[in-house]
Amino acid sequence: MGSQWEVETIAVTTHALSLSLFLYSMAGKSPEEEHPVESFGWAAKDPSGVLSPFKFSRRATGDEDVRFKVLYCGICHSDLHCIKNEWGFSTYPLVPGHEIVGTVTEVGDKVTKFSIGDRVGVGCMVGSCRTCQNCSNDLENYCSKTVATYSGTDYDGTTTYGGYSNEMVANEHFVVKFPASMPLDSGAPLLCAGITVYSPLKYYGLTKPGNKKFKNKKSKTIADELLTCHHHCVTPGTELGVVGLGGLGHLAVKFAKAFGVKVTVISASPGKKEDAVRRLGADSFLISSDADHMQAAMASMDGIVDTVSAVHPIMPLVGLLKSHGKLVMVGAPDRPLELPVFPLIVGRKLIGGSGIGGMKETQEMIDFAAENNIAADIEVIPMDYVNTAMDRLQKGDVRYRREPSTCVVAVTDFKLGGKLPSVQPLLFAA
Known part of the structure; x- marks a missing residue:
């Protein structure tokens, strides 16, 4: 017979084992059992940011889940920050992509809300508490x-993987349906860049249309109509400035013009004027590095959406605002x-400021966007070109197709028969 110390040790060990088994049974299946579906994609393995083929697993389709084959995924500048851990919270291996x-x-x-065959998308989030004040609103x-x-912690404790992959699964609450008239490739960037500029336009009241004609029903003669029109025919509407003409900026112009707003693009690059005015439909163009240009436009704008993520002076932008004007920051400079x-x-x-938007919005x-024929200007690339694309983003060479306001979308339809090759695959559009 063992000593009292041995008996007590055995009792404690047995109790700990029983408690562990109880907690396991309460927790349900292990992460490995919950994620039995083999998937593959492209992942960064360390802060070098180099992406390479990567095999991983996704969860089985839950009762409230939607699983879909990923055809395209936008390449966002935040993907570049995350694969290099420039914001300090990346978890490796990291499969980026949130314009899926x-x-x-x-x-x-x-x-x-969804059926097999539906055209869908997932943006920057795949979960929330669903009970707090923000979620309730x-x-x-x-x-x-x-x-x-991606690079988040899901509610089962596992790491989330993004859209540089062959398939995606998410709770239906965080899945968006794409109308038949919306192209999937050029619609993908709307899930981040699009909502990033759409939401502040709505929230900050920068969507008031101008130049609306109102016929006076009581007017009996042309003279009466003209007299009334002097006061009521034209409303000023919102005078909006858009700083920067990249992936965010060009979509801000498109949405603002669809709302009927007068838009001025503000850029340090004079060469972007033709793109802004002739192709995107901006009403005017300001060269931010031209002091005379800026001085002439002082106190002329109701609101400005600043999409620039590089460090830049905001004092001149504040000067462009009328009294009660609003400067909304949606770019994210890495320094104060x-x-x-x-x-x-x-x-x-x-x-x-403003950051993306809720699921309803x-x-x-x-x-x-579908009703107004709004989509991103894109260049579609094969997935095995992604490292070159990241290098170009890092160097500031974002003038894809030699157009300054183009988003990049990778084809993620792997066509690999479910097997991950040892070399980078050449991907083809569906």
Whole structure:
């Protein structure tokens, strides 16, 4: 017979084992059992940011899940930051991509909004608490427990993988339906870049159309109509500035013009004027490096959407605002910007920010874009070109197709028969 110490040790060990088994049974299946579906994609393995073929697993389709074959995935500048861990929260291996589109292959038993064959997309988030004040107000993007589409921690404790892959699975609440008239390839960037500029235009009240004619029903003569028109025929509408003409900026111009807003593009590059005015339909163009240009436009704008992610002075932009004007930051410089307080006080001006949008608003944005023929200007590349594309983004060479306002979309239809090759595959459009 063992000593009392041995008996107590055995009792403690047995209790710990029983407790572990109990907790395991309460927790349900292990992550390995919950993620039995073999998938493949392209992943960064370390902060070098080099992407290479990567085999991983996704969860089985749950009752409320939508699984879809990924056909295209936009390449966002934030992907570049994340694969290099420049923001400090990347988890490796990291499969990037949060502008993901494709066709539904399977739906869970409780899914009500989607069917097999539907054209769908997933943006920057795949989960949230669904109970907080933000979530209750359709602002899941501001939930403190939002689950990022990649390099995030899902509610089962596993790491999320993004859209540089052959398939995607997500809760139907975080899946967006694409209308038949919306091209999947050029629609993909709307899931990040599109909603990033659409949401602040709506929230900050920068969508008021101008130049609307109102016929006076009481007018009996042309003279009466002209007299009334002097006061009521034309409304000023929103005078909007858009800083930068990249992936975000060109979509901001398109959405603003669809709302009927007068748009001025503000850029340091004079060569972008033709692209801004003739192709995108901006009403005017300001060269931010030209002091005379900027001075002539002082106090002329109701709002400005600043899409530039490089460090730049904002004092001149505040000067462009009318009293009560709003400067909205949607670009994310990696260093603090100098804040001019006095002009804000004397003009009651506002500097604010905005980050993507909630799921209800994202669906609204996609529907609005389809109705108004809005899509991103894109270059479609094969997936095995992605490292070259990242290098070009790093160097600031984003003038794909020699157009300054083009997004990049990778074809992710691997056509590999379910097997990951030892060499980079050449990908083809479906």
